[in-house]
Structures are given as C-alpha cells and as structure tokens.
Amino acid sequence: MTDMTELVKRKQPLNLAIVHVDPAAFVAHYLPWLEITAFLTGLRLGEVAVAADGVTPTLTDQQLASKEVHNIGNDTLTAFCMTAAMKADQAAVDQVEAALRASLGADFPGSFGLWPFRGDIAAPVTLDDFVGQAGKRMLAGEIAPPPMRNGEAWNTGLRFLERAMGSNFKHEIIYPLALWTRARWEEVTDKGVAFMAYIEENLPILREALQEPRNDAAFIANMLLLGTPAVEIDLQDEVQGMLRSLARR
Numbered sequence: 001m002t003d004m005t006e007l008v009k010r011k012q013p014l015n016l017a018i019v020h021v022d023p024a025a026f027v028a029h030y031l032p033w034l035e036i037t038a039f040l041t042g043l044r045l046g047e048v049a050v051a052a053d054g055v056t057p058t059l060t061d062q063q064l065a066s067k068e069v070h071n072i073g074n075d076t077l078t079a080f081c082m083t084a085a086m087k088a089d090q091a092a093v094d095q096v097e098a099a100l101r102a103s104l105g106a107d108f109p110g111s112f113g114l115w116p117f118r119g120d121i122a123a124p125v126t127l128d129d130f131v132g133q134a135g136k137r138m139l140a141g142e143i144a145p146p147p148m149r150n151g152e153a154w155n156t157g158l159r160f161l162e163r164a165m166g167s168n169f170k171h172e173i174i175y176p177l178a179l180w181t182r183a184r185w186e187e188v189t190d191k192g193v194a195f196m197a198y199i200e201e202n203l204p205i206l207r208e209a210l211q212e213p214r215n216d217a218a219f220i221a222n223m224l225l226l227g228t229p230a231v232e233i234d235l236q237d238e239v240q241g242m243l244r245s246l247a248r249r
Helices: 004-021 025-043 069-088 090-104 112-116 127-140 144-165 172-189 199-209 217-231 235-249
Strands: none
Touching: 004 025, 004 069, 004 172, 025 069, 025 090, 069 090, 069 112, 069 127, 069 144, 069 172, 090 112, 112 127, 127 144, 144 172, 144 217, 144 235, 172 199, 172 217, 199 217, 217 235
C-alpha cells in the first residue's frame, strides 16, 4: 500500500542506519525513502495518483533533479553526517558519498547537504553551515585546545540540537546527541574545570544535572542552559526561550 504505512516501513531501516551510523544500510534504503516522500508529496498536490497495483513508482531523472527531492536528500544526508560526526566516523561518510556518486552521479540528491561537512566555509552564515563545519572537525578527530574546549562543546551542542529539531530524523539525532552531550559535559566537569567560569557556583550544578538518567532533548537543553554561565556565553532571549521550552518535563 502506498500511503503513510509505506512511508513508515521505508523510514524505519533508514532511522536505524542513522542512529547506528551504518553506511551500507543507509545507502540501501536511501533511494526507497526518496521515492516514497516524492510520491506522497505529489499525491498531496494532486500531481500523481495511486497506481492500480499500489506500487510506489521509481524516480524519474527529472524528479531526481527536482528541488523537492534534493531538499529531502539534504536533510537525510545531514542527519547521517551528524551522527557519524558524533562518532568521529569519517569512513562512514566517505562510503556513503562514494556509493551515492557511483549510483546517482556527482549531483546526487543530498550532495548539497553533504557539502558543509566537506568544504571550508570561512564565514558560516546558515545553521547548516555551522553544523557542517563543526561536524567536519569532529569527523576529522580535531579537538579544540583546552581553553576553548568547553565553549566549543556548548556551541556544537546548541547547533546540533537546533538542526535536529527541524529534521525528519529528529529522534534519530537526539539520542546520540544526548549521549555525546553527556560525554562532553562529564569532560567539562572533570578535565575542563580549570577553564570553567565561576567554578564554585557552576561545578556542583552541572554535576547534579548529569545525574539525570534520560538521554533526550530535555536533558540536552537543560545542560546547555545550566552550562551557559560556566562558559560565559551571552544567551539570546530567543535561544533561551527555546531551551527552556525543551527542558521542561
């Protein structure tokens, strides 16, 4: 059946590939995901009809080049690159890119989403620019100098959280991001104490927050809120409101 049930059926293995950073599974289920999302978009717009046999049609060359398919591809590739970055798994991203280039060409759907994780952006502007450049450093295993490490953990966590909340793969990014956040802030409250602002005030608060057992968006948002004074970040009202909303249980 070509409907939301088919969408869920095709998305589930892709979800797992993103969470576990499995490049082979990601490539195997990538095109079927693009097919069903493109079909359902066309169905909503009245541009296509359900076939008599109920089979989801394959993508034409024109569809593969369309803005709609590329947008879905960009979001999907970004999600995979983000979870791969949190594991510093450059090889997984290389494998996905090589396979998609080989099967769909250099301008494959999602290639634009991959670019910020590959290129050098001197002055990032968009959220994807910031996420991609942070991810690029993480994929390469680059670690900031100790005085900058706490602030970079905070900034990367915020950017990744913002990007996750706008993705079709929000939950698949949030769980590994929560694990990554926990690991980074455990490091901040251990090896990074010397570079923490107002240690006597912030250290016990952060250590207490790390006792939260749940790895979810609320945990991430709470760590960012409580970590703001520790890294002396000037938090904008809009960002503070978003984090407070997410941190509520």
